[in-house]
Amino acid sequence: MTPRDAERDPAAGRAGGTPQAPAGRWSDLDRPPLDAAALRRGLVRAGALWTGLEVVPxxxxxxxxLVARAAAGKAAEGTVLVAEEQTSGRGRLDRQWSAPARSGLFFSVLLRPAGVPVARWGWLPLLTGVAVATGLSRAAGVDTSLKWPNDLxxxxxxxxxxxxxxxxxxxxxxGVVVGVxxxxSLRADELPVPQAGSLALANAVSTDRDPLLRAVLRSLEDWYGRWRDAEGDPAASGVQETYVAGCATLGRTVRAELPGDRALVGEAVAVDGDGRLVIATPDGAREPVGAGDIVHLRPA
Structure with a gap:
């Protein structure tokens, strides 16, 4: 039985008829809970992007x-919702994402990019990738690269x-809700698949989630502000250049699996002004593909 199982079942771990203390919020001392009050003091202030921050167990x-709250008119731009554990976390195309309680950062933010053409909103997940990578570089000492379109x-x-x-x-x-x-702190025996990783396994200098979350949200506030001030122009804001510099997909031969059992194989050569991946095929053509067109993107 894992610590996560014990936390869900207070009766777990009893032996020889002798009850043990129920597992609680400090049952895994390597994974303390986030300090919501301290996070709010550090991030929510007059004139800042972040207007509210809530941590739910x-x-x-x-x-x-957060999408539901926004639809009900109960969330302002800059609302941050953090969970210590997600039971139905989702990735692109509704792929599942799960991890033990307090082993990671699971949060969403509400952005309302007024003044930015809707056609440029597709840059928001790429911008968030840049923000997370730069924030972690400072706070965790980990070199985080980006796999187009949305992997860290x-x-x-x-x-x-x-x-x-x-x-x-x-x-x-x-509005747009962006989730990360x-x-x-995920350990090797907790990985959902062998190809997964964590900051701890990458030898991060810190796995203290409070300063990591502050660093990531401050970085996101900075990059979002630059992008919004440039009316969403990815070049003028520096987002496109920085994304390209940190994108591990570029320069590699990839296979893009598209709807209708169609596949495109070639070298990933650029990320264009619309945030699409440009693939150079063996016949010399260059074909851009958008994140919404991709079912899978794999090394070829």
Whole structure:
């Protein structure tokens, strides 16, 4: 039985008829709970992007919850919803994402990019990837690279592994909820698949989630502000250049699996102004594919 199982079942762990103390919020001392009050003091202030921050012990999906709140008019731009555990976390195409309680950062933010053409909103998940990577570089000392369109990669034992993902969803006509799931302290025996990773396995200098979350949200506030001030122009804001510099997909031969059992194989050569991946095929053509067109993107 894992610590996570014991936390869910207070009766677990009893032996010889002698009851043990119920598992509680401090049952795994390597994974203390987030300090919501301290996070609010550090992030929510006059003139800042972040207008509210809530930490819940458990939920299905922070994205689903925040989209619902926005639809009901109960969330302002800059609302941050964090969960200590997600039971129905989702990635692109409704792929499932799960991890033990308090082993990662699972949060969603509500953005309302007024003044930015809707056609440029597709840059928000890519911008978030840049923000997470730069924030973690400072706070965790980990070199995080980006797999187009929405994966966060770390190096474990010389091998690139997925440690996180990003999901953006529309919230009404004027909003976008962007969710981030990041494995922080996940141990090797807890990995959902052998190809997964975590900051701990990548030898991060810190796995203290409070400063990590503050660093990531401050970085996101900075990059979102630059992008919004440039009316969503990815070049003028520096988002496109920085994304390209940190994108592990570029320069590699990939196989893009598309709807209708169609596949496109070639070298990933660029990310264009619309955030699409440009693939150079063997016949010399260059074909851009959008995140919404991709079923899978794999090395070829």
């Amino acid at each position: 458990r939920t299905g999906s922070t994205n689903s919850d 990669l770390v190096t474990v034992g010389g091998e690139e592994r997925k440690a996180g993902g990003i999901l953006a969803e529309r919230a009404g006509t004027d 799931g990041l494995n922080v």
